[in-house]
Amino acid sequence: MKRLPQIALLPDGKRLHLQDGPIDLVIEAKGRDGDVRAAYDAAALRFSGLLDELCEELVELRSAADPVRCTLKGVVARRMHAAVAPFAADHFITPMAAVAGSVAEEILGSMLAAARLDRAYVNNGGDIALHLAGNEQFTVGLLDRPDRHGLMRTTVIDAADPARGIATSGRHGRSFSLGIADAVTVLARTASQADAAATIIANAVDLPGHPAIVRCPANELQPDSDLGARLVTRDVGAFGESEIDDAMRAGVGRAHQLLAAGLIEGAALRLLGEMAVVGATGIKAGAMPAFHESALERTAHV
C-alpha cells in the first residue's frame, strides 16, 4: 500500500495542513479563490512523495557537507546543500541543518508556479517560507511562551523587505543543538538560508566546558542522528548573569558576521530570559516583564 501524506484544511477552512513522517506544514495563501485552490492543489501534489525523494539520499544528507562540491541529485537536497555550504568550511554541518526551510521553500515554489498569489506562507514547524507581492505584509509573532500572548514580540515584513525566510533554532527544538540558546530566530532571503543560519548562531550561543551544561552524544539519543557522537545540549543549570552575557555575546558576534556576509537579514537571540536583536529585523517588544526590558536596553548597544 502506498503511503500518502495527510492533506487537510485546518478547521478555519483557510489554511492547509500537510503532514508526512516528521514533516508538518501549515500553509496559507491569499489571492483569488481559484488561485488559492490551485496553489493548495499544487502544494499537496508536490508534497506527495517529497519525503521519499529526500530519504533516497538520506545517507549523504546526513554527512558533513562539502563546502564546494555537491553530488546530491534531488532539487530539495541540492537546496539544502547550497544553504549549508557557506558554513561548511569552518564548521561541521550537514545538509540536514536546512531540511525544514528547504522543504518549505520547495512547497511555496510549487504554489507560486501554479497560481498568482498576493501573499502566502509555508510554515514547517516554525521554519517559514514567505511570498509577498504589492503592498502586502506579514506580521510574524516570535514567542517562547505560547501560553502567554502578552509576552509576544512581533515583526512586520512587507514586500519591500528582502526577507522571505524565517527560521528558529534552539535547544528545546526537535533537532539537537550544540549550543545553549533557548531560541534563535533568523530572517534571511530564503527559508533554507534562514534555517542553516539559525542552527549556526544557536550553536554559537554557548559556554564551552561549563559544568552546569549537561551534554550527551547525539547518537546516544538518536542512533542515526546526523551529528554522530557530537555532544548536544540536554539541560542547562544555573548561570551567573555575566555568564549569560558571555554566551549571548558569542552568539551575537556570530550573527554579526553572517549579517556582514549577507547570509542573514537579522536575528533575535534568546537565552534564559535575556534577548538580543541583531540587524534590521523590525522586531518590536510587546508587553514585556521588567527583566526583558532591561535586557533589551543592555543589548541595544551590543
Next chain:
Amino acid sequence: MTDATVAGGDKIRCDACPVMCYIKPGAAGACDRYANHDGELVRVDPHIVLEQTVSHGGRLVPFQAGGDWDGKIVHEPNVFVTAIGAGTTYPDYKPAPFIVSSEIDGVDMVTVVTEGIFSYCGVKVKIDTDRYLGPETATVRSEGEAIGHVTTSEYGSQMLSLGGVHHLTGGSKKEGRVTCDALMDLSNCKPVELTIDGGATVVVQAGYPPIVNGIAEERMRVGCGSATIGMFAKQWHGKVDEVVVVDDHITGVLSEHQAGKLLDIPDTGIKMKGRRSTPGRYFQVADPGTGWGGTNISDPLSVLGPFNPKEARPGLTMLMVSTTGEHAAYYELDEALRPIEKQMPPDLKFSVERIQENCEPALCTVLFMGGAGGSLRAGVTDNPVRLTRSVKDALTRVTSGGAPVYVWPGGGITFMVDVTQMPAGAFGYVPTPALVAPIEFTLRLSDYAALGGHMDHVRPLASLRDNTETRPMPYMPGRRA
C-alpha cells in the same frame, strides 16, 4: 498499522515512514509520533488533548468507551484515556518545535521552539492544624524563595496559596524555578518543606499529616473551645466542677457557658484572661503558637487569673483540655485557692480520649488550580468560546488525569483538582518555568460535532487499545494509581 523490526541492541527500526529511524528504548523517532517502549514500537500521540493539539493542526480526540456518552456527569468508564503524556514525548520531556495554528491578535503565523502550558497555575494547600503557622498574607518560602502566601484560614485548618504567575515568572529566575519545583513536587504528592515569614516551618505532603516545626500533627480539632464545651458538657456534668477548653480562636469555660448554665453548673469564681465574647467564650486568651490548642502556651494556667474567693472554694476540681484533646491536665484548688495539678480521674481521662476520638486525622490536602487559556481551547474546536460555554452548560465534562475537577463559574475554564486523585507523576514542567498538567474534555459525540469539533480526528477507543499503553485506573476518588 506499522511494524518495526528489532535491530541491534534494543533499538528498533520504525517503518512508519521512509526516514526509517532507529529508535532507542524510551526514545521517540524524528517525528515525535512513534517511540520505542521496551522494544515495542508505540504511537505516542493518540492521547493528544493538550497544547500539542494546537501545535499539530488542532485535533482533539474525544474517547468513547462504547457508543455515545450517556450524558451523565458522573460516569464510570472502564477505561479513561487521560492527557498524561499527551503534550510531551515519551518518556521524558522533550518539547517539539511546533506550529501554533491558532491565529492570535492579528499575527499571521508564529515561530516557536519552547512550550509552556500552565503558567497561570498554582496550588491551594489546606493544612489541618490549629497550630499557628504564620500571619495572614505572610510570605511562604521554599529554599528561601518566596513562592506564595498564607491566606484566609478555614475551620480547623490553615490555608496556603502557592505559585501563580507572579512567582513563576514575575520575580527572579531562581524564584521562578524554585516555585515551579515546589508546585510540581506538591502536585506529585511529594513532601515539600515550607517556611513562613514570622511563623513556622511546615513539611507539607498531600494526603499526609503536616509536620509543624518538626512535630507531626495528629488530629484536627473537633470544634472550637466553645463548641467542645457544648458537645461534652453533659459528659462532664457531675464529674468535675469546671472545664476550660483552650483554643486560640474561642476558649470555652463550662460554668459560664450557655451549655453549663442549662445544666445548672454553679459558678466557680474562675477568672479568664483574654477578651470575653459572650458568656463562657473568650477570644485571645494567649498569642497564637504551636502549644495548647493553637496558642503559644505550654502551661495552661497562664490563661487564668486568680480565682474569686467569693465563689471559689478549696477542693474545687478543674479540667483543662485543648480542642484536640492532645493536651489535658487536671487540677484541684488548695486552701489558698491556687490550682494544683493532680492525677486525672479515669472518667475525665475517658472524656479527653473521647475528644481525641472525635477529631479527624490531620492531613495536608493540595488542590492544583489552573486556567485553560484561549489557545488550549482553540485546539479543541474552531470556536473556542463554545467549549467554555459547553463546560458551563455541563455538556462537557472536564477532568485532569482522569480525576474530577471543580470548574469555577465565570469566564474561562479555571479548574481545581485534588492531586491525590490523579495518577502518580501526572505533573511535569517546562523550563519556562511553567507546569504541565493533564486536562481532558469529555462530551457527547453529537455535542462535540455541534460545537465545531474536529470530527475527522475522532477515533474509537478500541483502535487505541492495540497500540497504546493502557493501565487500569479506578475512576472514583480515594487512592493513588
